[in-house]
Amino acid sequence: MNYKVILGLAVVGFLMIIVASIKQMQSDIARINANLNKIAKQVGVEDTITDQLKGLLLEGKRIEAVKKYRIATGAGLVEAKEYIDSLKEQEIKNI
Structure with a gap:
């Protein structure tokens, strides 16, 4: 070979x-x-950051939610996007 x-x-x-x-x-x-x-x-x-992130998602401010999560946790961009997407999926299931 x-x-x-x-x-x-x-x-x-x-x-x-x-x-x-x-x-x-x-x-x-x-x-x-x-x-x-x-x-x-x-x-x-109290989990205030998650409540704030869910509020931003309800307002259609996904990018702002990703930024806020990154600032709060120090997470990378990919990890933050995945977390926000999982929050959005949870919210859709709860509706």
Whole structure:
């Protein structure tokens, strides 16, 4: 086999491993956030940022919600967009 083909297959395999790891981390983060929200409710901590983000989504201000989430959490752009999208999906299910 040609070394370029072998190298290409190795790169593709490596990228697949990275993508799988990222998806697992995203799943873990979602689970951790859900647990933290449950704990916060039991302790009586108000979740004002989520209420503000939901309000912005209801007003159609998705980009502003992403910015606000990034400022509040220090999250990256992709993570913030995914979180805001998940909030929007939750709101749609609750309607």
